[in-house]
Every structure is written in structure tokens, then in C-alpha cells.
Amino acid sequence: MRLPLIAALAVLLPxxxxxxxxxxxxxxNDLKAEAVQKGHARAAVEQFxxxxxxxxxxLKADRAQGVFQRPFLDFSQRLISADRLRRGQxxxxxxxxxxxxIEQTYxxxxxxxxxxxxxxxxxxxxxxxxxxxxxxxTLSHDCRxxxxxxxxxxxxxxxxxxxxxxxxxTTGAWAGEIGMVQMLPRDIIENGVDxxxxxxxxxxxxxxxxxxxxxxxxxxxGWRAGEPWLQEVTVPADMDWSQSGLRTQKSAAExxxxxxxxxxxxxxxxxxxxxxxxxxxxxxxxxxYPNFRVYFEWNQSFTYVLTAAYFGTRLEGAPVYDAxxxxxxxxxxxxxxxxxxxxARGHDVGKVDGILGARSRAxxxxxxxxxxxxxxxxxxxxxxxxx
Numbered sequence: 001m002r003l004p005l006i007a008a009l010a011v012l013l014p015x016x017x018x019x020x021x022x023x024x025x026x027x028x029n030d031l032k033a034e035a036v037q038k039g040h041a042r043a044a045v046e047q048f049x050x051x052x053x054x055x056x057x058x059l060k061a062d063r064a065q066g067v068f069q070r071p072f073l074d075f076s077q078r079l080i081s082a083d084r085l086r087r088g089q090x091x092x093x094x095x096x097x098x099x100x101x102i103e104q105t106y107x108x109x110x111x112x113x114x115x116x117x118x119x120x121x122x123x124x125x126x127x128x129x130x131x132x133x134x135x136x137x138t139l140s141h142d143c144r145x146x147x148x149x150x151x152x153x154x155x156x157x158x159x160x161x162x163x164x165x166x167x168x169x170t171t172g173a174w175a176g177e178i179g180m181v182q183m184l185p186r187d188i189i190e191n192g193v194d195x196x197x198x199x200x201x202x203x204x205x206x207x208x209x210x211x212x213x214x215x216x217x218x219x220x221x222g223w224r225a226g227e228p229w230l231q232e233v234t235v236p237a238d239m240d241w242s243q244s245g246l247r248t249q250k251s252a253a254e255x256x257x258x259x260x261x262x263x264x265x266x267x268x269x270x271x272x273x274x275x276x277x278x279x280x281x282x283x284x285x286x287x288x289y290p291n292f293r294v295y296f297e298w299n300q301s302f303t304y305v306l307t308a309a310y311f312g313t314r315l316e317g318a319p320v321y322d323a324x325x326x327x328x329x330x331x332x333x334x335x336x337x338x339x340x341x342x343x344a345r346g347h348d349v350g351k352v353d354g355i356l357g358a359r360s361r362a363x364x365x366x367x368x369x370x371x372x373x374x375x376x377x378x379x380x381x382x383x384x385x386x387x
Contacts (some may be wrong), residue, residue: 020142020150024141027137041161047167048097048133048156048160050304052234054134055138057174058134058174059138059139061130071329072278072283072284073278073323073326075282075304076306079118080311084118085315088123089138089315092111095207095211095262099113099211101195102215103225106219106223106225107219108215110316111311112218113211115311115315116308117120119304120173121182124207124210126183127180128177128182131170132165133156142155149312158275159188159189179210181210181211183213188201188203188213188364193209196208217292218298221294226369228261228268229291229294229309230279230286231289232285232310233255233260233267233285233287234260234261234263239259242369244365244375245361246276246362251273255267255287260287263319264292276288278302279324279327280326280377280380282324282326284324301355303355328380330384332354333354337384339353339354342360345367346364347362356379362377364378371383
């Protein structure tokens, strides 16, 4: 009988004896042993892991992300309230000098960080009440994404040794992020900035530290200074919709030749851009520039990313999008059915989760093109029935 890969590695490499799953106490003991092997003092390791426990609420939160099943118009209208817009504009004025520093140092525009600050913690108002260490160890023990969370446990241990994290009192999001713009421990170590000059990085209590750190992190992820990230456009009714989607990039001149126009101002010259139709060719339309792709390093949800990017433009003066009149979409259950049918046809849609992500959209577009339907990557009941 062949051993699963992790079990086989455990035989060959005892240090990986429990990569995930199994007894929680045994898993924690393995983490302790690995921490000591990495050079952490045994006394610090014992203190850090003392009292750590598995948190079922973390696992429940990880599996209950149905909000991302909502279509863009619904999702964005729920997240972008008049109050959030007003407070964003107020914070832009309050921290005007800080945002100037961020733009000069890291090249990140204020609307981008204001949108993340709004969506992640409502401008610091609610930063999460999950114990950070419990959350990280719980998600490392869970076998869904241990490769993501296990390294963060050791990064949290580093923060503890630096006096920057209390394993019993530090709280944050269910996925282990900390502070006003929600950063994981490794990101804090690599990108934390003492913006207010008090000698420490305080992402939970200092808006200046949080915003500066967020700016540095975005720069480290590839943000390009002085460039746009998203722009609303108008599109002709008869264009080739298969040209839309993140997989296709064209210059401003090429888009203009197809009839695409900026709804306000002009298209950015010298930059490749992709045409995004989040709810098909009858809904809103945007051009996404290279900086837009950096958003996916922060969050993997297409709907969240597009909403955050759009809100960033609104906070810098862009008008409300033209919602258009999109064709009806699919429910979460129908999207799961669609994903299974797409998988059966050989498409890689990732997990069957009822969320219309980038891979599902690409597969939808391919099938629409094959069937002679408008290939705008927006699945409708008509497409589902044809499949």
C-alpha cells in the first residue's frame, strides 16, 4: 500500500512527523520540537505554546465564507455605504500628511489603503476577537491549507520573542491577521513600520503604523508607483466579448480600436490592461491595470478584490459605477453545479465552492465561446442548461 505523501515524508524526515491533522496535543508537541530545531529558546517556546487550544469557531469561520458567492453589484453595494465613504474622506483629510509620506516612500495611493482599512476593520473599529495564536495553530492543524498557516505560527513566535505579541492576549481576525489593515505575523516582521516614531510597531493602536506598514507591504508585493489600478469604461454593444477577462491584455490604443472608452478622463497610455465585466456585457465594465493584480496577493476573492479596487477609485473622486442591466446570474448551489459540469469537461475551476472566481470565469468564457454565446464570463441559467 502506498503511503500518502505527507506520511511518506514523515518516515523519511521525522521533523515532518505531523504536518497536519492527528492529535492536537501531538501536533503542538511537533510544533514545539520544530521551533527548538529552528533555534528558538526552549523556555520561550514553552511559554508561547502554553495554554494554546484548538478553536472550533476558527474552523467554522473558515468554512462559512458564503458572502463571496454574492455577485459584484450586490457585494459592492453592501460594503460601500455612504457612511464608509464619508468616513474614508474624513480619514483622508485627517491623515493627509501620512498618506503623502506613504505615496512618496512606497508609491501607494491613499484610496487603495483607505479601502483596505475600511473593509478589513471598518477603519480600525473592529479588528477581530479571535486569539491569534489559537487561530494560527488551529488552521495549521487543519489540513486544508497548512502550508499557508504553519510558517505563520513560527513568525508569531518571533513576534512574541520581540515583545510584540502576547500569546494569551493578542487578538485579531479568524485567519490570524492582526491590526487595522489585518496583516499576518510574517508580513508584520517583514513590512512593519514604526510610522509614528514611538519606537515600536503597533498595528492595533496606531493608524499611522498600520497605514505605513500596509503601504510597505503593497510595495513589496509589486505595487508600481504612480500607476492606476482600475478605471471604469464604456463598451460597445457589438464587441467581441471573448476579449474580456484577466487573461487578455491590450494597450489603450488597442482597446480604443475595439470601441472601449473611459467613462471619465482618458485611458492610461503605456500600460497593458484587461477588460473586466463582473456581471457580463450588460453590467458595469472596468479596465484593470498591472497594479490591480497586486490585490490578489492580499485577497484571492475576485469579487472582494474588484470591490476594494473600485472603492479605492471612489475615495479618490471617481463617480458611482453605471450598474447597467445585467442578465440574471446563478445561485451558490447553481454555481457549484456549474463548476462540477465545467470540471467534467476538463476545466480547472479550483475548488467546487459556489464562488465565481477567476478560474471559474475563464472556464465559463471558454464554454460560452464554444457554444456561440456572448463570451463575457458571466454564467446564466441559459448557459447552465446548455451544459
